[in-house]
Amino acid sequence: MVKIGNISLPEFPLLLAPMEDVSDPPFRAVCKDNGADMMFSEFISSEGLIRDAIKSRQKLDFEEEERPFGIQIFGGDEEALGMSAKICETVNPDLVDINFGCPVKKVAMKGAGAGVLKDIDLMVRLTESVVKSTSLPVTVKTRLGWDDNTRNIEEVAERLQDIGIKALSIHGRTRMQMYKGEADWTLIGKVKNNPRINIPIFGNGDIDSPEKAVEYKNRYGVDGIMIGRAAIGYPWIFNEIKHFVKTGEHLAPPTVEQRVEVCRKHLHKSYKWKGPKVGIFEMRRHYANYLKGLPNIKEYRSKLVTMMTVEEIDAVLDEIVTKFAGFEFEPSKIELINYHEKCPVN
Known part of the structure; x- marks a missing residue:
């Protein structure tokens, strides 16, 4: 069993990644039906929440059946992030997650999302503001670093754990990579195997088959996997991975x-x-x-x-x-959709 604060997840949980303009309540519902253990809102601008922007407020919506459920917020101002965490509390989610991973220019260049990776001291202050503002467990999703010269996720993990986050999800690319090239899980594995780290570490990036999920589970020792693009149009990926982890066999493709x-x-x-x-x-x-x-x-x-x-x-x-009644689908690796988060600032 994996624990995030007072939240209990099954052994090796599968999390649905927050994806802007994708992981809304309808999409989350079909993923939950098909094996997702935990999911998150689309990411929400702290400034938008404070201004009572309609789109930001709407993103707080979730159904009881979705639990455990986290609301993800982003921003570059300590006070605003803290205030938005308090607003999130009013709808009673199970946790608050901070986005330090969105690479899109209009977010990152304004000192939010992955832009915070250029200033680790700021990242710590922003996170601490949220931790102090809510009684809910606080988690973080981020990347390896800003670029190849600043792959500082090991320092980030220790410092954020020290100020009270309860889990860390790491996408295996830098901000400068966006979604190009292959995700590098080597540093994710180093964070997980750091003897100082005692919070759950979830790996994210390029999981497109049950075989890869099991390979990365065994190679890097992560506590669970966060899946994003592979679930778009194929929510069965969650149950397929679970079945393969348990039995070493493939489920038949959905009819x-x-x-x-x-x-x-x-x-x-x-x-x-x-x-x-x-x-x-x-x-x-x-x-x-x-x-x-x-x-x-x-x-x-x-x-x-x-x-x-x-x-x-x-x-x-x-x-x-x-x-197409009776048509038999051939088992095949999922083609990852070229998804680029729009990350609109509301």
Whole structure:
């Protein structure tokens, strides 16, 4: 069992990474159904929360079924971060997470997200402000460093642990790498195996198959894995990894019926949470991922991204189930979507 403060997670938990404009309540719901052990809100601007920005406030929404659940905040001002942690407390999440990892220019260049990696003393002060402002467990998600000359995650881990964080998630790239190249887990392993470190360490970056998850678990000794891009359109990745960890065997790929069922649930939750116009529009980005691997699917996909009502979309999904009934998907490694966080500042 892995403990984050008073939160108990199963042995080797799988966390859904917070992804801006992706990991909203509808997406989180289908990931939870398919084995995610813990998840987080999209990241929320501390300044936006304090200004009562509608989009920032909306990101605080979550369902009881999502627990344990963390709200992730970001910012570069100590007072604002502390105040936003108090606001987060009002909706009773299980923890508050601080984003020191977003690499996008309009966040990092304003001294927030991964931009804080250039000033570790500031990172410590910001984190301490949040720890002192809330009774909830505080965790941090960050990167290896700003660039290859400042891969200072070992120092960061010790100093943040010393001021009271309860877990640390590390993405195996620097800020300058953005999402390019391969994630380097070597330093993540060094942090985990540092005898001074006694908080859970979660690794993040490029996990795209059950085999890789088990390989990295064994090689680097991390307490769990945070999965982001691999879950987009394929929430089954969580249960597939769990099954492989337990048995060394692969689960069969989800059937057409299972894929459409999850896609439909995602759609209906998106419609309910965001409203008919936005809910249907924002769902369009997900159809290609859910239906990937089906032959000659372009015609149906074109329909799905032009339909304007849930009823029409449901009818097309029914057609797909009928058309491809009995189709057997080939087991294959998940292709990581070229996801770049937009990180809008609200």
